[in-house]
Amino acid sequence: MPYQQKSNYISLITTIIIFGIYYFFIFQFYHEGRFEGAGANALIGKSILWLIAGGVIINIVAHILFAIIFAMITNEAEPDYLVDERDKLFELKALRVAYYIIGFGFIASMVALAMGQSVFITINILLLFTAIAGIVESFMQIYFYRRGF
Amino acid sequence: MSKTAVSNNIRKLRFEHDEMTQKKLATIVGVTRQTIVAIEKAKYAPSLELAFLIARAFNKPLEEVFIFEGEEVSAQNPP
Numbered sequence: 001m002p003y004q005q006k007s008n009y010i011s012l013i014t015t016i017i018i019f020g021i022y023y024f025f026i027f028q029f030y031h032e033g034r035f036e037g038a039g040a041n042a043l044i045g046k047s048i049l050w051l052i053a054g055g056v057i058i059n060i061v062a063h064i065l066f067a068i069i070f071a072m073i074t075n076e077a078e079p080d081y082l083v084d085e086r087d088k089l090f091e092l093k094a095l096r097v098a099y100y101i102i103g104f105g106f107i108a109s110m111v112a113l114a115m116g117q118s119v120f121i122t123i124n125i126l127l128l129f130t131a132i133a134g135i136v137e138s139f140m141q142i143y144f145y146r147r148g149f
Numbered sequence: 150m151s152k153t154a155v156s157n158n159i160r161k162l163r164f165e166h167d168e169m170t171q172k173k174l175a176t177i178v179g180v181t182r183q184t185i186v187a188i189e190k191a192k193y194a195p196s197l198e199l200a201f202l203i204a205r206a207f208n209k210p211l212e213e214v215f216i217f218e219g220e221e222v223s224a225q226n227p228p
Contacts, residue, residue, distance in 0.1 A: 084179065
């Protein structure tokens with residue numbers, strides 16, 4: 001199994017972990033009533049910035065750890081990180097599906113906003129669809145690699 | 150599994166070239182072995198550039214390596 005194929009499993013796991021941690025804290029904050037009142041919007045902004053920063057760090061660490069473990073298991077002096085046209089095609093096909101999901105999520109969040117839902121709900125609908133898009137994107141790539149074309 | 154309209158003689162040509170491995174061909178043309186496997190099984194149609202590179206690896210013209218098996222069209226009778 002080439003590196004690119006395996007890295008999709010890492011992306012899938014990290015997406016679930018990142019959004020899992022985010023929603024764990026967000027639900028706690030929500031039940032504590034911290035998204036109500038004057039500082040609510042600032043807290044939403046800070047939470048998302050933490051999600052982005054944490055997501056980048058977790059992704060980098062996971063991929064570095066994976067590259068080390070992969071190199072140790074395969075015992076290759078120089079693992080094959082080659083990305084060819086077929087890899088790019090799989091990536092683009094999966095990205096297109098993810099784009100549709102995020103687009104749908106954007107519409108859903110705007111509908112929620114139009115119906116009088118709070119900014120917290122609106123933003124989190126959008127983030128939920130982003131998480132789903134990320135998971136589906138990884139699943140799609142895994143599916144394409146398993147199918148072979 | 151669906152096949153593309155482009156079949157090929159890669160397996161035969163590899164055999165004729167000292168039983169060249171899929172890995173070696175992949176290294177020569179700069180793709181992964183899995184891509185060569187998919188092309189060989191006609192599950193994936195390579196880009197024109199990759200098709201030329203594969204043909205060059207065997208010192209053969211493109212049409213001796215790849216065969217288009219789709220419907221015939223001509224300039225007079227477009228699809």
